[in-house]
Amino acid sequence: MNKWRKTLPVVAVVAALLALVTVLVVGPWLGQRILLKVDTGETRQAVESTTLADLLEMHPGSVDDEAFRVAVMQALDMPYVAAVWLFAPDGRVLEGNRSLTSGTVAASATDETRRVIGILAPEALSAEQRTALLAASVMQREGEHNDIFRHMLRELRGPAGELVGWIGITYDISPAVSAPGAGFIAFVLGLVTSVAVYWLSLPTWVWIDARARGERAWVWAIFVLLGNLVALIAYLLARVPSSRQDPVDDRA
Numbered sequence: 001m002n003k004w005r006k007t008l009p010v011v012a013v014v015a016a017l018l019a020l021v022t023v024l025v026v027g028p029w030l031g032q033r034i035l036l037k038v039d040t041g042e043t044r045q046a047v048e049s050t051t052l053a054d055l056l057e058m059h060p061g062s063v064d065d066e067a068f069r070v071a072v073m074q075a076l077d078m079p080y081v082a083a084v085w086l087f088a089p090d091g092r093v094l095e096g097n098r099s100l101t102s103g104t105v106a107a108s109a110t111d112e113t114r115r116v117i118g119i120l121a122p123e124a125l126s127a128e129q130r131t132a133l134l135a136a137s138v139m140q141r142e143g144e145h146n147d148i149f150r151h152m153l154r155e156l157r158g159p160a161g162e163l164v165g166w167i168g169i170t171y172d173i174s175p176a177v178s179a180p181g182a183g184f185i186a187f188v189l190g191l192v193t194s195v196a197v198y199w200l201s202l203p204t205w206v207w208i209d210a211r212a213r214g215e216r217a218w219v220w221a222i223f224v225l226l227g228n229l230v231a232l233i234a235y236l237l238a239r240v241p242s243s244r245q246d247p248v249d250d251r252a
Helices: 002-035 042-056 066-077 111-119 127-142 182-212 217-238 247-251
Strands: 081-087 093-095 149-157 163-172
Touching: 002 182, 042 066, 042 149, 042 163, 066 081, 066 093, 081 127, 081 149, 111 127, 127 149, 127 163, 182 217
Parallel strands: none
Antiparallel strands: 081 093, 081 163, 149 163
């Protein structure tokens, strides 16, 4: 036991330093690598040539076509797809953000988009163009992380080429958004491990030390487990001087 009383404080300090270095050095570097991604167009090409193309080629008779709506929901499981939007010709939001499925593009677009459209001459935009601009604004407004998402909006045409609505897709800017990679996983595991070692070393040392001093070891250990460093300081101030050597120590 005596060797653990000497070793555990060192283990706790080393683990705390590793956690601190991980957070202060590796964390910002890795966070920058993850968040400041370059849009190479890889995900856009993949989504546009597969998921979006497949939906457009269905040419549904209306936005309420059952098979088409099923395909829209299934598209959410496709690679890089974060959200699928569906807008009716009259501007109703049918799919996308669940809080907007009973709303309209005119009511849900950003104030700036509505202001810009409002200052245009009435003949500057057709009704379809106005609805499309408002729909695009809704997608951008409701994308909670536009720094890592991009948006596409396309006209949805029926069997005879008539406009039946608009379909939009919010997709990941980079493959790394949905797959952080080994670096991120190693960062999380390293941080969790070092914090856990540090956190558990303190109550373990207190349990050994309090037991050697004939105090209520489990009470102090649980106290330090919950309070960590503050509780450890309280224990060091409150503990009585050791007047005898724990028999366990003699055998260590």
